[in-house]
Amino acid sequence: MKFRLRPKHRGAGPTLLRTLGFRHRALALGLAVVAGSAATATASTAYAASPADQQVPRANQSLLAKVIVVGVPGLTWYDVKGSPDLTALVNQSHVGSITVKTAGPHTCPVDGWLTISAGTRAWGNVPDQACGDLPGLVDGKVQNWQTYVDRQAEHHTGAPLGRLGESRDRVCGFGPGAAIAVARTDGTVSNWEPTVDLAKLGSTSCRDAVIDAGAMPLREGRDEARKRVAELVKQAKAAAVDSWVLLVGVSQVTANAHQEPLVAMQLPPDNGPRWLTSDSTRRPGLIQLTDVTATVLRGEAKPIDPAGAEKDSPLDGNEIFFTGDQHTDASAVIEDRLDTNERFEHPRPVLIAVAMTLLVAQLAALGWFLITRSRRARSTSEFTLLAQGGFFIAVFLSTATVWWRWPSPGLSLYCVVLAISAAFAGLAKAFLKQYAGLGILLAAYAILLVDGVLGTPLQFGSMFADGPVIGGRFYGFGNSTFATLAVAALVTAGWVAQKLLDRSRMQAALAVLIIGGLAIIVDGKPGWGTDFGGIIALTPAVLLLAWLTWRGSISLKALIGIGIAGVVAVSAVAFLDYLRPADQRSHFGTFVARLLDGDVGDVLIRKLQMSASFFYAPAGWFMLAGVVLAMIATVWPNKVPFESYRRYYVSRPMIRPTLLALSTCGLVGMLLNDAGVALPAIMTGFALPLLVAHLLAIGVETPATVSPESHLVQES
Template identity: 75%
Template sequence: MKLSRVRRLLARTLILTAAVLLAGSASTANAQPNSLFAKVVVIGVPGLTWNDVKASPELTALVNQSHIGSITVKTAGPHTCPVDGWLTISAGTRAWGSVPDEPCGDLPAVTNGQVQDWQTYVDRQADHHTGAPIGRLGQTNPAYRICGFGPGAAIALARTDGSVTNWQPELDQARLASNDCGDAIIDAGALPPREGRAEARKKVADLVAQARAADGWVLLVGISQTMANEHQEPLVAMQLPPDNGPRWLTSDSTRRPGLIQLTDVTATILKERTPAEVDPAGDEKKAGPLDGNEIHFTGDRHTDAAAVIQDRLDTNQRFEQPRPMLIAVSMTILAAELLALAWFVITRSPRSRRTFVFTLLMQGGFFIAVFLSTATVWWRWPAPGFSLYCVVLGISALLAGVAQVVLKHYAYLGIAAAAYGILLVDGVLGTPLQFGSMFTDGPVIGGRFYGFGNSTFATLAVAALVTAGWAAQRLIDKSRKQAALAVLAVGGAAIIVDGKPGWGTDFGGIIALTPAVLLMAWLTWRGSISWRALLGVGAAGVLAVSSVAFLDYLRPEDERSHFGTFVARLLDGDVSDVLIRKLQMAVQFFTGPAGWAMLVAVVVTMLATVLPERVPFQEYRTFYTSRPMVRPTLLALSTCGLVGMLLNDAGVALPAIMAGFAVPLLVAHLVASKQPATVSPESHLVQES
């Protein structure tokens, strides 16, 4: 095939990929209620948990009268104190109000219509690069007045200079019901930790009754935690009265039934204003896009309050347990590997060899088990944390055992291919296995609510490149052209599923995977690559990613994913804070020895793919040259990890996770093979079955 024809083929592949990524993506939420009541009344209660609802007859009675959900109150800082929550509602994006490593303080007072120390909070956003335009909500046109009651409401409704009008320190029922109030925000006060909490819960229920009596469309939400070191969990969200019967709250920002974000509250208030009711000074436009979206309802009706409350408590377990159990399971597998390795080194017996290989394959199986575990609904089992621990270990061991017995020396291939297939299907279905898994930053952390996160992408990248290498190896003796097309097909499918809005929706992932797949395809076809071709591959990758982002930007604002949102910020000149925050996230790993250790391990692993002759293991050196597709696959893995480390907010963690999946498979293959030189975990991509 001539060079020009290959270039045209690659160009068409990139165009097709970009088109498929954007095709058919649409908003996932149900329609907003047909008509809101005369007022939107937001009642914010710092610390309102589902255990409070369960313990309060008055709040329990509201469940079957409401659309129900949980609200994640993660803000920009490490803690979500009441001031953080109210400032976030003010800005419509995550704000930073409290001081790290200090207890939550009292809310600032209002003196002569001015929130005290307002400039301190403005400066804090700049200091921490949050980009939060505090005061945005208060900039609504005075012709449509939003009333505020209580200290927190003053913060939410303060204008950009800290001034606040149409505000009272206590609820005035007559004013709330009057025409002077368009919408309203009420601070119900933080729930006390122990003594007086029952009385505070009853007060909340009374406030709801008063708001409904004022013909209000009431949104009762937890605003924040009440103490900086408090156990974090999604809090209560209720919308009364329900439209069409009680269902589940959601929004386009989470795309999950029963879950909304704190920033959705601001979006819901502002979306109900007409253009004439928005400040003509254009402050909202200058402030950049909102982080949240309008609150909707979805799903089937619920009529059993006790079952709904228990469902919310079970869901909290689903969100809280994965991260602690991730560490526990990882340490258990690592301990098993070290013990098996010691046995193998000492005895060199066939049984010890098989055991060591099994533990390595078990680590590979773990990268699948973290997702399959969600299908077991472990959070509804007794002792959810321990149940999750046992489920993930059990699935990991089962996958390793089946692969070792059935596929024997090709066990690594079975695990990689299984991960590839499972994640592709999961992505197309809207990632139901991701949410609440060990590899997803859930509502407590306030990370990704839909699509593929960094850990998921790392797993998919390894699985896709290894599977692509194996497929190409099957074809390369017949035709290098066909082998290169196989790489593009297998890798392109992963890029599409990973990047398509509504599926993987992973901007950072396709930035790293696209050049790796293109490089692998080129090396498969040509056998080597020049600096000119390498620059061309890089430029093609940038073009593909940019095209996807720009096409997403062209969609309506409320339908964009973070691809289009990033372009909007870039065009508005509002991207610097985003980039600085991502850089800070990437470098935070180097505040301790663990990050530096990961960097050293990653660099050594990458060097082994570039300089195989320097690796002090003859089995690996022989394996590297044993099949034509070993080198392209290993170089593609290193390229993906390197680009991801440099351009992704996960930093060094991304290639470290990739190595955590790929290296055990490689070692397992070399150890298990009677002739290690001819087979390997990535040689599986290379070997013909």
């Protein structure tokens, strides 16, 4: 296996979009070109290296004759800490953690082994049932194999079971789980043994090998299991001298097991022990389960669908490599891995606690104001609402405090986020007075742009990121981050346009394109935000805001032209990313590959199911009702039963265009993004408190509680 530094890839130039049939056609074309260029630039300078590569150089590794995967369901870093034998392997290995999230709600051993078989996330276990035993072999075939194949179709995973066995000649398997991993598309298994045969493992009849070392016992016998795993790794390395032995946790042991990243080690270390990573995570010290398949195949996969026909279905993972500085202290490495588990375990539960704290504070302060109408009550209510806006910054800045290394990490995170939220609210209120909310939005815009350019270090492990346990984004902007950026960018653009409007409508429109275009570039550029769904929603919103700024109104033809411009710009980004090598593509290029192969149906169905899942609980319907009311307020202000809001709506020329742009972004995101109704709901959650705070600050007696994203576009 040869690992190499990858050269920069230069994409094509920006797309020229023609918008025909309008008055002043030249300027309309200019608007589309600028916005289209902003989006397509995200692919024209496609990243040459991942964020991990930008931080530390990628090391080269000599070609290895064999890859031996030793899979151990449930092997945690606590096991390594509690076992002298496993601890001794740390300084002899490149190390990391592996996320074992698969397609189903739980990653049982059968899910993990099927995922290695397919190279994409597979669904093996029946929901709401215990994990159960692994299927055995009957007449050389995995028992109930067709049931697992049918389960992939039922849940639209798109996982081609048997890919590893069909793609790799002379891949050997040892143990029950390995039989599943090396089975062919029809479930038949060859070159397999029920137990490890070291002589066969070291022979040329095994080009590569997969070993099931057995699941870790839940209680009794765990110490003996740790010793057995460590000894097996040593024996495998001795039996195949030129091999790369990859020790990985492949799953949890039980359906209700505590979810955490598991152990990943690779022996022998080349040029000293370092950190495992892959292009699918772009994070030193972290790989995912599908990377195991990609590493065994080493770019030689022949993707096959269940019917046996060759099909260019891309792998979900990428080859594993090592990077970063050497580590020489096993105990420090183990503590670092345990700290990493803390980092990913607490954000989501603490998010709920912080949100409820802020909500209770806002309701209490607002109730106090409505009862007393006192100046102090008004000021307190304004502060709590501003703190809600500051929260959307605190979720990111909190990661810079390294809270997971503090005592009581969960409590530390809770206190840190509330403290940062309050600090932003207090500083903005003290220095910007009635425009405090605008200051918070400007700060959010600047911070997210910088974070995106740096490779999103503040996203990783934050409350707004689906971490390795959930199996969501490992890099780039997630839906919550995009919602924050979209509100900040559009309102900032509207405010700047308001300042320039009296000077020149064209200058104001160009300012919108620049401010919005920067957000589109950072959000969409592979290696930065890498957010396919985000630019789909933000591009037409920016174009609409620019058009309304320039013309003041919009025709049906112009609206259609804006829609076409957005589609072309996003398509250009995806296609240019697709032109890169398969193992360097981001979500954009992978989607195009699936589309061209006719393999995109399962992806779209899964995203639709994710979007619809919000309506399985009452909260989803409440969010939808709130979003609909918010959009009605932005489009038909006369239907809002608050005169103060209606006066505010017409008080500045740029309020209406900004509100319409925000509604457009939210609506498109809701319809085309897998976040569904949650995306505009998050946008509302960011903007609405700042609007009410602004109205309180300027002395409105009846707080507006219907319109969300309408504030802060006005000038002083």
